[in-house]
Amino acid sequence: MIEEVKQYLKSAAGLEAVVSDARGELKLTPMVASLYHFARCKADGISFGLMLWREDALVKPTPAAVESHVRLVSEQLGGIPVVYAAKRIVSYNRLRLLARRIPFVVPGRQLYLPFLNMVMTEVGTKKVKEFSSLGVAAQMILLAYLNRQNDGVSIAEAVDLTGYTRVSVMKAFDELEYFGLAMRDRATHKLVFAEDRKGLFEKARSLMRNPKRRTLFLDGLPQGLVAVRAGTDALSDISMLAPGTSREYAALSSDVLKRTDLVEVPRESAAVRLELWHYRPAFVYGDRIDPLSLCLSLADEKDDRVQGEVEEVLEGFKW
Numbered sequence: 001m002i003e004e005v006k007q008y009l010k011s012a013a014g015l016e017a018v019v020s021d022a023r024g025e026l027k028l029t030p031m032v033a034s035l036y037h038f039a040r041c042k043a044d045g046i047s048f049g050l051m052l053w054r055e056d057a058l059v060k061p062t063p064a065a066v067e068s069h070v071r072l073v074s075e076q077l078g079g080i081p082v083v084y085a086a087k088r089i090v091s092y093n094r095l096r097l098l099a100r101r102i103p104f105v106v107p108g109r110q111l112y113l114p115f116l117n118m119v120m121t122e123v124g125t126k127k128v129k130e131f132s133s134l135g136v137a138a139q140m141i142l143l144a145y146l147n148r149q150n151d152g153v154s155i156a157e158a159v160d161l162t163g164y165t166r167v168s169v170m171k172a173f174d175e176l177e178y179f180g181l182a183m184r185d186r187a188t189h190k191l192v193f194a195e196d197r198k199g200l201f202e203k204a205r206s207l208m209r210n211p212k213r214r215t216l217f218l219d220g221l222p223q224g225l226v227a228v229r230a231g232t233d234a235l236s237d238i239s240m241l242a243p244g245t246s247r248e249y250a251a252l253s254s255d256v257l258k259r260t261d262l263v264e265v266p267r268e269s270a271a272v273r274l275e276l277w278h279y280r281p282a283f284v285y286g287d288r289i290d291p292l293s294l295c296l297s298l299a300d301e302k303d304d305r306v307q308g309e310v311e312e313v314l315e316g317f318k319w
């Protein structure tokens with residue numbers, strides 16, 4: 001199988017791997033040693049280990065066991081990354097490996113090498129550029145999944161959901177795969193996510209942006225503008241926080257900026273605070289902001305009471 005892996009690394013990722021047996025370097029229990037062939041590799045000047053599942057092994061390890069074995073082998077090989085390889089890995093286990101950020105190779109089908117910023121799926125080969133955070137479309141797709149409890153999303157469904165083009169949605173899928181938050185399912189062609197929704201949100205939280213771009217202070221809400229309750233006003237509806245003295249709303253930034261009837265007033269005399277968002281605030285439920293977007297929009301609030309209620313909302317959310 002090691003030759004299959006070498007050929008696949010070359011054809012899919014352009015990596016010329018020099019491989020040597022690593023079994024003699026390892027001190028493993030008989031059970032772990034019986035599950036894999038072990039090798040040390042070098043490609044593009046980067047060293048990494050290979051842990052190839054043996055077809056004649058009595059059991060196939062779970063993703064949790066693979067993670068434990070990868071860490072053990074990595075430690076014994078001097079801390080280099082270790083890649084799990086198998087001829088077949090069912091889609092839900094590949095998703096779990098992605099969620100754990102465990103490098104893996106399925107020759108001819110898929111590879112995930114985060115330490116080289118490389119992902120290859122069944123739909124083609126691509127060297128993924130390094131992303132620093134999630135874009136707006138990717139964030140919307142993830143938030144819709146976390147709120148709606150659905151199983152996955154197709155490209156067409158994501159286009160309808162976000163209003164972005166097919167090309168933008170495909171880039172969003174790349175971002176979500178790159179960060180190990182989701183992966184494309186070969187059977188359904190949908191983007192599917194990790195099962196632990198709370199853990200998924202916590203993992204993605206630092207990658208998601210505050211949906212609020214800026215706030216306008218007005219003497220009233222412009223007639224005909226599609227807006228929903230936002231900020232601490234909306235938080236008071238789902239928490240123990242008391243509402244403020246001014247009304248707070250949110251609307252899509254582009255809907256607001258094209259208007260010519262906005263009259264801004266000093267902050268202290270404003271009757272309405274209007275937040276301009278990167279995406280439609282009510283895109284999940286239609287008539288209100290979803291709790292997760294609301295919590296993200298309050299990330300910059302300095303009031304400890306507000307932040308305390310935000311954490312209470314997240315703790316009580318139906319994951």
